[in-house]
Amino acid sequence: MRRLIRPALLLSGIACLAAAPPVPAPWPASPAATADPAHFPESAMVLRAAIGEAIERDDGDAVVAGVERLAAMGGTLSLASRARIAPFLAPGEEEALSEKFDDNADIIARSVLETEVPAEHRIVEGIAWDAATRRLFAGTVIDGRLLVREGRSWRTVPLDGPVGGLFGMAVDGPRRILWLTSGLAEQVAEPQRAFRGLIAVDLDRLAVVRRVPLAGAGSPGDLAIGADGSVYVSNGETGAIHVCRPGCTALVDLLPAGRFRNPQGLALSRDGKRLYIADYGYGIALLDLASGALTRLAAATPAMLDGIDGLVAYRDALIAIQNGSIPRRIIRLRLDRKGREVRAVDVLERANPDWGEPTLGAIADKRLIFVADGQWERFSARGAAIGREPPRATAIRALPLAN
Numbered sequence: 001m002r003r004l005i006r007p008a009l010l011l012s013g014i015a016c017l018a019a020a021p022p023v024p025a026p027w028p029a030s031p032a033a034t035a036d037p038a039h040f041p042e043s044a045m046v047l048r049a050a051i052g053e054a055i056e057r058d059d060g061d062a063v064v065a066g067v068e069r070l071a072a073m074g075g076t077l078s079l080a081s082r083a084r085i086a087p088f089l090a091p092g093e094e095e096a097l098s099e100k101f102d103d104n105a106d107i108i109a110r111s112v113l114e115t116e117v118p119a120e121h122r123i124v125e126g127i128a129w130d131a132a133t134r135r136l137f138a139g140t141v142i143d144g145r146l147l148v149r150e151g152r153s154w155r156t157v158p159l160d161g162p163v164g165g166l167f168g169m170a171v172d173g174p175r176r177i178l179w180l181t182s183g184l185a186e187q188v189a190e191p192q193r194a195f196r197g198l199i200a201v202d203l204d205r206l207a208v209v210r211r212v213p214l215a216g217a218g219s220p221g222d223l224a225i226g227a228d229g230s231v232y233v234s235n236g237e238t239g240a241i242h243v244c245r246p247g248c249t250a251l252v253d254l255l256p257a258g259r260f261r262n263p264q265g266l267a268l269s270r271d272g273k274r275l276y277i278a279d280y281g282y283g284i285a286l287l288d289l290a291s292g293a294l295t296r297l298a299a300a301t302p303a304m305l306d307g308i309d310g311l312v313a314y315r316d317a318l319i320a321i322q323n324g325s326i327p328r329r330i331i332r333l334r335l336d337r338k339g340r341e342v343r344a345v346d347v348l349e350r351a352n353p354d355w356g357e358p359t360l361g362a363i364a365d366k367r368l369i370f371v372a373d374g375q376w377e378r379f380s381a382r383g384a385a386i387g388r389e390p391p392r393a394t395a396i397r398a399l400p401l402a403n
Helices: 044-056 060-073 079-088 093-105
Strands: 112-117 124-130 135-140 146-150 153-157 165-172 177-183 197-202 207-213 223-225 231-235 240-244 252-255 263-268 274-279 283-288 294-296 308-314 317-322 329-335 341-350 361-364 367-371 394-400
Touching: 044 060, 044 079, 060 079, 060 093, 079 093, 112 135, 124 177, 124 361, 124 367, 124 394, 135 165, 135 394, 165 223, 165 231, 177 223, 223 263, 231 263, 240 263, 263 317, 274 308, 308 361, 308 367, 317 361
Parallel strands: 124 165, 263 308
Antiparallel strands: 112 394, 124 135, 135 146, 146 153, 165 177, 177 197, 197 207, 223 231, 231 240, 240 252, 263 274, 274 283, 283 294, 308 317, 317 329, 329 341, 361 367, 367 394
Protein backbone atom coordinates (compact mmCIF):
# COMPACT_ATOMS: atom_id res chain seq x y z
CA MET A 1 0.00 0.00 0.00
CA ARG A 2 1.07 3.64 0.07
CA ARG A 3 4.12 3.82 2.26
CA LEU A 4 4.26 6.55 4.87
CA ILE A 5 8.00 7.12 4.66
CA ARG A 6 10.34 7.45 1.72
CA PRO A 7 13.86 6.16 1.06
CA ALA A 8 15.47 9.59 1.36
CA LEU A 9 13.80 10.40 4.69
CA LEU A 10 16.21 11.46 7.42
CA LEU A 11 15.09 9.70 10.59
CA SER A 12 15.72 11.29 13.96
CA GLY A 13 17.55 9.86 16.93
CA ILE A 14 20.53 8.43 15.04
CA ALA A 15 23.78 8.56 16.93
CA CYS A 16 26.17 5.87 15.75
CA LEU A 17 27.19 3.44 13.05
CA ALA A 18 27.36 -0.05 14.56
CA ALA A 19 27.82 -3.52 13.21
CA ALA A 20 24.98 -6.04 13.23
CA PRO A 21 24.71 -8.25 16.30
CA PRO A 22 25.72 -11.85 15.59
CA VAL A 23 22.35 -13.21 16.73
CA PRO A 24 18.77 -11.92 16.35
CA ALA A 25 18.01 -9.20 18.88
CA PRO A 26 14.68 -8.20 20.41
CA TRP A 27 12.68 -5.79 18.29
CA PRO A 28 12.77 -2.41 20.12
CA ALA A 29 9.62 -1.58 22.08
CA SER A 30 9.67 1.93 20.62
CA PRO A 31 11.29 1.73 17.16
CA ALA A 32 11.07 5.46 16.44
CA ALA A 33 13.07 6.21 19.57
CA THR A 34 15.85 3.77 18.68
CA ALA A 35 16.23 4.42 14.96
CA ASP A 36 19.98 3.88 14.72
CA PRO A 37 22.15 1.34 12.90
CA ALA A 38 22.91 -0.49 16.13
CA HIS A 39 19.25 -1.45 16.53
CA PHE A 40 18.42 -1.74 12.82
CA PRO A 41 21.62 -2.81 11.02
CA GLU A 42 19.67 -4.14 8.00
CA SER A 43 18.06 -0.75 7.26
CA ALA A 44 19.69 1.26 4.51
CA MET A 45 17.33 4.16 5.24
CA VAL A 46 18.61 4.37 8.81
CA LEU A 47 22.18 4.01 7.61
CA ARG A 48 21.82 6.76 4.99
CA ALA A 49 20.48 9.10 7.64
CA ALA A 50 23.42 8.24 9.90
CA ILE A 51 25.86 8.93 7.06
CA GLY A 52 24.19 12.29 6.48
CA GLU A 53 24.57 13.19 10.14
CA ALA A 54 28.22 12.08 10.12
CA ILE A 55 28.86 14.40 7.15
CA GLU A 56 27.24 17.29 9.01
CA ARG A 57 29.45 16.80 12.06
CA ASP A 58 32.54 16.23 9.88
CA ASP A 59 33.16 12.72 11.24
CA GLY A 60 35.24 11.17 8.49
CA ASP A 61 35.66 7.76 10.11
CA ALA A 62 31.90 7.38 10.53
CA VAL A 63 31.26 8.48 6.93
CA VAL A 64 33.70 5.93 5.54
CA ALA A 65 32.38 3.13 7.76
CA GLY A 66 28.84 3.98 6.75
CA VAL A 67 29.33 4.10 2.99
CA GLU A 68 31.43 0.91 3.03
CA ARG A 69 28.63 -0.86 4.89
CA LEU A 70 26.00 0.53 2.50
CA ALA A 71 27.96 -0.83 -0.45
CA ALA A 72 28.30 -4.22 1.25
CA MET A 73 24.53 -4.29 1.89
CA GLY A 74 23.77 -3.89 -1.82
CA GLY A 75 22.88 -0.21 -1.80
CA THR A 76 24.02 2.55 -4.10
CA LEU A 77 24.44 6.32 -4.10
CA SER A 78 23.55 8.96 -6.64
CA LEU A 79 26.32 11.00 -8.24
CA ALA A 80 25.36 13.96 -6.05
CA SER A 81 25.66 11.86 -2.89
CA ARG A 82 29.00 10.48 -4.04
CA ALA A 83 30.24 14.03 -4.43
CA ARG A 84 29.23 14.75 -0.82
CA ILE A 85 31.27 11.84 0.56
CA ALA A 86 34.29 12.32 -1.73
CA PRO A 87 36.15 14.74 0.60
CA PHE A 88 36.17 12.07 3.33
CA LEU A 89 37.70 9.32 1.17
CA ALA A 90 41.38 8.49 0.80
CA PRO A 91 42.98 8.20 -2.64
CA GLY A 92 41.70 5.07 -4.35
CA GLU A 93 38.73 4.66 -2.01
CA GLU A 94 36.42 6.84 -4.08
CA GLU A 95 37.01 4.84 -7.26
CA ALA A 96 36.59 1.49 -5.49
CA LEU A 97 33.35 2.54 -3.83
CA SER A 98 31.95 4.02 -7.03
CA GLU A 99 32.65 0.77 -8.83
CA LYS A 100 30.83 -1.16 -6.10
CA PHE A 101 27.88 1.22 -6.14
CA ASP A 102 27.69 0.90 -9.93
CA ASP A 103 27.72 -2.89 -9.65
CA ASN A 104 24.91 -2.74 -7.08
CA ALA A 105 22.80 -0.69 -9.49
CA ASP A 106 23.32 -2.90 -12.55
CA ILE A 107 20.09 -3.96 -14.20
CA ILE A 108 18.94 -7.52 -13.66
CA ALA A 109 15.87 -8.25 -15.78
CA ARG A 110 14.47 -11.78 -15.69
CA SER A 111 10.71 -11.29 -15.46
CA VAL A 112 8.34 -11.42 -18.40
CA LEU A 113 5.03 -9.71 -19.01
CA GLU A 114 2.23 -11.96 -17.78
CA THR A 115 -0.75 -9.72 -18.50
CA GLU A 116 -1.97 -6.15 -18.22
CA VAL A 117 -4.84 -4.65 -16.27
CA PRO A 118 -6.68 -2.15 -18.51
CA ALA A 119 -5.93 1.51 -17.94
CA GLU A 120 -9.40 2.39 -16.63
CA HIS A 121 -8.61 0.44 -13.45
CA ARG A 122 -6.52 2.90 -11.46
CA ILE A 123 -3.76 2.04 -8.96
CA VAL A 124 -3.59 -1.73 -8.89
CA GLU A 125 -1.92 -2.66 -5.60
CA GLY A 126 -2.56 -6.29 -4.68
CA ILE A 127 -3.02 -9.52 -6.60
CA ALA A 128 -3.83 -13.11 -5.68
CA TRP A 129 -3.65 -16.45 -7.46
CA ASP A 130 -6.21 -19.24 -7.10
CA ALA A 131 -4.28 -22.37 -8.00
CA ALA A 132 -7.40 -24.56 -8.09
CA THR A 133 -9.03 -22.59 -10.90
CA ARG A 134 -5.88 -20.91 -12.25
CA ARG A 135 -7.49 -17.51 -11.98
CA LEU A 136 -5.69 -14.27 -11.21
CA PHE A 137 -7.32 -11.58 -9.05
CA ALA A 138 -6.37 -7.92 -8.77
CA GLY A 139 -7.69 -5.01 -6.73
CA THR A 140 -7.73 -1.27 -7.31
CA VAL A 141 -7.20 1.49 -4.77
CA ILE A 142 -9.00 4.47 -6.28
CA ASP A 143 -12.30 2.79 -7.15
CA GLY A 144 -12.14 -0.28 -4.91
CA ARG A 145 -12.76 -2.77 -7.69
CA LEU A 146 -12.03 -6.47 -7.47
CA LEU A 147 -11.07 -7.90 -10.84
CA VAL A 148 -10.70 -11.48 -11.98
CA ARG A 149 -8.86 -12.62 -15.09
CA GLU A 150 -10.55 -15.48 -16.86
CA GLY A 151 -8.89 -16.56 -20.06
CA ARG A 152 -7.47 -13.39 -21.59
CA SER A 153 -9.98 -10.90 -20.26
CA TRP A 154 -10.72 -9.18 -16.97
CA ARG A 155 -14.13 -8.67 -15.39
CA THR A 156 -15.32 -6.95 -12.22
CA VAL A 157 -16.49 -9.02 -9.26
CA PRO A 158 -19.31 -7.21 -7.40
CA LEU A 159 -18.54 -6.36 -3.77
CA ASP A 160 -21.97 -5.62 -2.38
CA GLY A 161 -21.95 -2.90 0.23
CA PRO A 162 -19.41 -0.20 1.13
CA VAL A 163 -15.83 -0.67 0.04
CA GLY A 164 -12.67 1.42 0.27
CA GLY A 165 -9.46 1.04 -1.65
CA LEU A 166 -8.36 -2.57 -2.03
CA PHE A 167 -4.83 -3.30 -0.86
CA GLY A 168 -3.59 -6.76 0.16
CA MET A 169 -5.28 -9.99 -0.88
CA ALA A 170 -4.61 -13.69 -0.47
CA VAL A 171 -6.30 -17.01 -1.17
CA ASP A 172 -7.28 -19.42 1.59
CA GLY A 173 -7.31 -22.52 -0.60
CA PRO A 174 -8.66 -25.12 1.87
CA ARG A 175 -11.64 -22.92 2.73
CA ARG A 176 -12.10 -21.51 -0.78
CA ILE A 177 -12.00 -17.91 0.41
CA LEU A 178 -10.32 -14.86 -1.10
CA TRP A 179 -9.51 -12.39 1.65
CA LEU A 180 -9.13 -8.68 0.82
CA THR A 181 -8.15 -5.67 2.89
CA SER A 182 -10.30 -2.61 2.31
CA GLY A 183 -9.25 0.77 3.63
CA LEU A 184 -8.34 4.37 3.10
CA ALA A 185 -5.65 6.29 1.27
CA GLU A 186 -5.56 9.82 -0.04
CA GLN A 187 -6.28 8.55 -3.56
CA VAL A 188 -9.52 6.67 -2.71
CA ALA A 189 -12.28 8.25 -4.79
CA GLU A 190 -15.06 8.03 -2.21
CA PRO A 191 -13.48 8.06 1.25
CA GLN A 192 -16.80 8.85 2.93
CA ARG A 193 -18.14 5.39 2.08
CA ALA A 194 -14.93 3.45 2.60
CA PHE A 195 -15.12 0.26 4.62
CA ARG A 196 -12.06 -0.40 6.78
CA GLY A 197 -11.49 -4.05 7.43
CA LEU A 198 -11.45 -7.46 5.79
CA ILE A 199 -13.75 -8.69 3.03
CA ALA A 200 -14.12 -12.43 2.41
CA VAL A 201 -15.17 -13.58 -1.06
CA ASP A 202 -16.31 -17.13 -1.80
CA LEU A 203 -14.00 -18.30 -4.58
CA ASP A 204 -16.50 -20.66 -6.16
CA ARG A 205 -19.47 -18.28 -6.23
CA LEU A 206 -17.45 -15.02 -6.39
CA ALA A 207 -19.75 -13.53 -3.78
CA VAL A 208 -19.00 -11.67 -0.54
CA VAL A 209 -19.64 -13.94 2.43
CA ARG A 210 -18.13 -11.96 5.33
CA ARG A 211 -17.02 -8.51 6.39
CA VAL A 212 -14.74 -8.07 9.37
CA PRO A 213 -14.43 -4.44 10.47
CA LEU A 214 -11.40 -2.73 11.95
CA ALA A 215 -12.79 -1.01 15.03
CA GLY A 216 -9.72 1.03 15.87
CA ALA A 217 -7.66 3.65 14.09
CA GLY A 218 -5.70 3.39 10.88
CA SER A 219 -6.30 1.30 7.83
CA PRO A 220 -5.61 -2.34 6.88
CA GLY A 221 -2.72 -2.94 4.51
CA ASP A 222 -1.28 -6.31 3.59
CA LEU A 223 -2.29 -9.72 4.96
CA ALA A 224 -1.23 -13.33 5.39
CA ILE A 225 -3.30 -16.44 6.12
CA GLY A 226 -2.42 -19.12 8.65
CA ALA A 227 -3.05 -22.84 8.26
CA ASP A 228 -5.94 -22.63 10.73
CA GLY A 229 -7.61 -19.86 8.72
CA SER A 230 -6.41 -16.99 10.91
CA VAL A 231 -5.85 -13.79 8.92
CA TYR A 232 -2.99 -11.50 9.96
CA VAL A 233 -3.18 -7.85 8.86
CA SER A 234 -0.67 -4.99 8.91
CA ASN A 235 -1.70 -1.42 9.68
CA GLY A 236 0.81 0.95 8.12
CA GLU A 237 -0.78 4.02 9.67
CA THR A 238 -0.73 3.01 13.34
CA GLY A 239 2.11 0.50 13.30
CA ALA A 240 -0.12 -2.28 14.69
CA ILE A 241 -0.59 -5.86 13.55
CA HIS A 242 -4.15 -7.21 13.72
CA VAL A 243 -5.59 -10.71 13.57
CA CYS A 244 -8.90 -12.27 12.68
CA ARG A 245 -9.04 -15.77 14.12
CA PRO A 246 -11.59 -18.27 12.77
CA GLY A 247 -15.08 -17.00 13.53
CA CYS A 248 -13.97 -13.49 14.53
CA THR A 249 -16.37 -10.58 14.28
CA ALA A 250 -13.75 -7.81 14.27
CA LEU A 251 -10.03 -7.36 13.79
CA VAL A 252 -8.19 -7.27 17.11
CA ASP A 253 -4.63 -6.28 17.95
CA LEU A 254 -1.99 -8.97 17.83
CA LEU A 255 0.68 -6.30 18.36
CA PRO A 256 -0.35 -2.81 19.49
CA ALA A 257 -0.09 0.51 17.71
CA GLY A 258 3.42 1.94 17.67
CA ARG A 259 5.14 -1.44 17.67
CA PHE A 260 6.32 -0.73 14.13
CA ARG A 261 7.11 2.38 12.16
CA ASN A 262 5.31 1.33 8.98
CA PRO A 263 4.50 -2.40 8.69
CA GLN A 264 3.80 -3.66 5.19
CA GLY A 265 4.18 -7.20 3.83
CA LEU A 266 3.51 -10.25 6.00
CA ALA A 267 4.45 -13.90 5.54
CA LEU A 268 4.20 -17.06 7.63
CA SER A 269 6.96 -19.61 8.08
CA ARG A 270 6.50 -22.98 6.43
CA ASP A 271 5.54 -24.60 9.76
CA GLY A 272 3.16 -21.76 10.58
CA LYS A 273 4.86 -20.96 13.88
CA ARG A 274 6.39 -17.61 12.96
CA LEU A 275 5.07 -14.46 11.34
CA TYR A 276 7.51 -12.32 9.35
CA ILE A 277 6.65 -8.61 9.35
CA ALA A 278 8.32 -6.18 6.94
CA ASP A 279 8.71 -2.73 8.47
CA TYR A 280 9.25 -0.38 5.55
CA GLY A 281 11.81 1.77 7.30
CA TYR A 282 13.62 -0.67 9.56
CA GLY A 283 13.77 -4.23 8.22
CA ILE A 284 12.01 -7.48 9.03
CA ALA A 285 10.68 -8.57 12.41
CA LEU A 286 9.96 -12.13 13.44
CA LEU A 287 7.02 -12.91 15.73
CA ASP A 288 6.88 -16.26 17.52
CA LEU A 289 3.13 -16.90 17.51
CA ALA A 290 3.26 -19.24 20.52
CA SER A 291 5.42 -17.18 22.88
CA GLY A 292 4.77 -13.71 21.51
CA ALA A 293 8.51 -13.01 21.33
CA LEU A 294 9.31 -10.36 18.74
CA THR A 295 12.85 -10.27 17.36
CA ARG A 296 14.67 -8.76 14.45
CA LEU A 297 15.38 -11.03 11.49
CA ALA A 298 19.14 -10.57 11.37
CA ALA A 299 21.45 -11.28 8.45
CA ALA A 300 24.69 -13.26 8.67
CA THR A 301 26.38 -10.76 6.35
CA PRO A 302 25.49 -7.13 5.57
CA ALA A 303 22.08 -7.04 3.87
CA MET A 304 19.54 -4.38 2.90
CA LEU A 305 16.16 -5.57 4.25
CA ASP A 306 14.20 -2.33 4.49
CA GLY A 307 11.99 -0.75 1.83
CA ILE A 308 9.97 -3.96 1.48
CA ASP A 309 6.40 -3.64 0.27
CA GLY A 310 5.46 -7.16 -0.79
CA LEU A 311 6.62 -10.19 1.21
CA VAL A 312 5.69 -13.80 0.45
CA ALA A 313 6.93 -17.17 1.62
CA TYR A 314 8.31 -19.60 -0.94
CA ARG A 315 9.43 -23.01 0.33
CA ASP A 316 11.83 -22.21 3.19
CA ALA A 317 12.71 -18.77 1.84
CA LEU A 318 11.15 -15.33 1.68
CA ILE A 319 10.60 -13.36 -1.51
CA ALA A 320 10.62 -9.60 -0.98
CA ILE A 321 9.64 -6.77 -3.32
CA GLN A 322 11.70 -3.72 -2.38
CA ASN A 323 10.28 -0.55 -3.86
CA GLY A 324 11.77 1.63 -1.12
CA SER A 325 15.37 0.52 -1.56
CA ILE A 326 17.92 2.20 -3.77
CA PRO A 327 18.02 0.48 -6.19
CA ARG A 328 14.60 -1.18 -6.29
CA ARG A 329 14.89 -4.94 -6.19
CA ILE A 330 13.16 -8.29 -5.90
CA ILE A 331 15.17 -10.57 -3.64
CA ARG A 332 15.09 -14.06 -2.21
CA LEU A 333 16.11 -14.41 1.43
CA ARG A 334 17.61 -17.80 2.17
CA LEU A 335 17.03 -18.57 5.85
CA ASP A 336 18.73 -20.86 8.32
CA ARG A 337 16.98 -24.08 9.38
CA LYS A 338 15.11 -22.37 12.18
CA GLY A 339 14.06 -19.46 9.97
CA ARG A 340 15.60 -16.96 12.36
CA GLU A 341 18.52 -15.61 10.32
CA VAL A 342 19.14 -14.64 6.71
CA ARG A 343 22.05 -16.69 5.45
CA ALA A 344 22.12 -15.35 1.88
CA VAL A 345 20.38 -12.79 -0.32
CA ASP A 346 19.74 -13.62 -3.98
CA VAL A 347 18.97 -10.59 -6.14
CA LEU A 348 16.39 -11.95 -8.57
CA GLU A 349 15.60 -8.71 -10.35
CA ARG A 350 16.91 -5.17 -10.00
CA ALA A 351 16.15 -1.78 -11.54
CA ASN A 352 14.29 -3.37 -14.43
CA PRO A 353 13.50 -0.58 -16.93
CA ASP A 354 10.21 -2.34 -17.71
CA TRP A 355 9.01 -1.69 -14.15
CA GLY A 356 7.29 1.35 -12.79
CA GLU A 357 6.94 0.89 -9.04
CA PRO A 358 6.57 -2.81 -8.16
CA THR A 359 4.21 -3.40 -5.24
CA LEU A 360 2.71 -6.75 -4.17
CA GLY A 361 2.88 -10.26 -5.57
CA ALA A 362 1.73 -13.85 -5.23
CA ILE A 363 3.26 -17.26 -5.85
CA ALA A 364 1.86 -19.10 -8.87
CA ASP A 365 3.45 -22.50 -9.40
CA LYS A 366 7.19 -21.74 -9.36
CA ARG A 367 6.82 -18.08 -10.28
CA LEU A 368 6.30 -14.78 -8.54
CA ILE A 369 3.50 -12.89 -10.24
CA PHE A 370 3.67 -9.24 -9.23
CA VAL A 371 2.29 -5.78 -9.90
CA ALA A 372 5.13 -4.10 -11.77
CA ASP A 373 3.69 -0.61 -12.14
CA GLY A 374 1.46 0.55 -9.28
CA GLN A 375 1.28 4.13 -10.63
CA TRP A 376 0.75 5.76 -7.23
CA GLU A 377 2.76 8.74 -8.38
CA ARG A 378 0.20 9.57 -11.08
CA PHE A 379 -2.75 10.29 -8.79
CA SER A 380 -3.56 12.67 -5.94
CA ALA A 381 -6.56 13.20 -3.62
CA ARG A 382 -9.71 11.30 -4.60
CA GLY A 383 -8.02 9.89 -7.67
CA ALA A 384 -7.34 13.16 -9.47
CA ALA A 385 -4.75 12.67 -12.21
CA ILE A 386 -1.39 14.39 -11.88
CA GLY A 387 -0.06 15.75 -15.15
CA ARG A 388 -1.37 15.22 -18.64
CA GLU A 389 -0.01 11.82 -19.53
CA PRO A 390 -2.64 9.51 -20.99
CA PRO A 391 -3.79 6.56 -18.84
CA ARG A 392 -1.73 3.41 -19.21
CA ALA A 393 -2.39 -0.23 -18.46
CA THR A 394 -0.89 -1.80 -15.32
CA ALA A 395 1.76 -4.40 -16.11
CA ILE A 396 1.63 -7.70 -14.23
CA ARG A 397 4.92 -9.55 -14.62
CA ALA A 398 6.08 -13.08 -13.80
CA LEU A 399 9.48 -13.98 -12.36
CA PRO A 400 10.74 -17.58 -12.35
CA LEU A 401 11.70 -18.92 -8.90
CA ALA A 402 13.38 -22.20 -9.76
CA ASN A 403 15.80 -23.61 -7.17
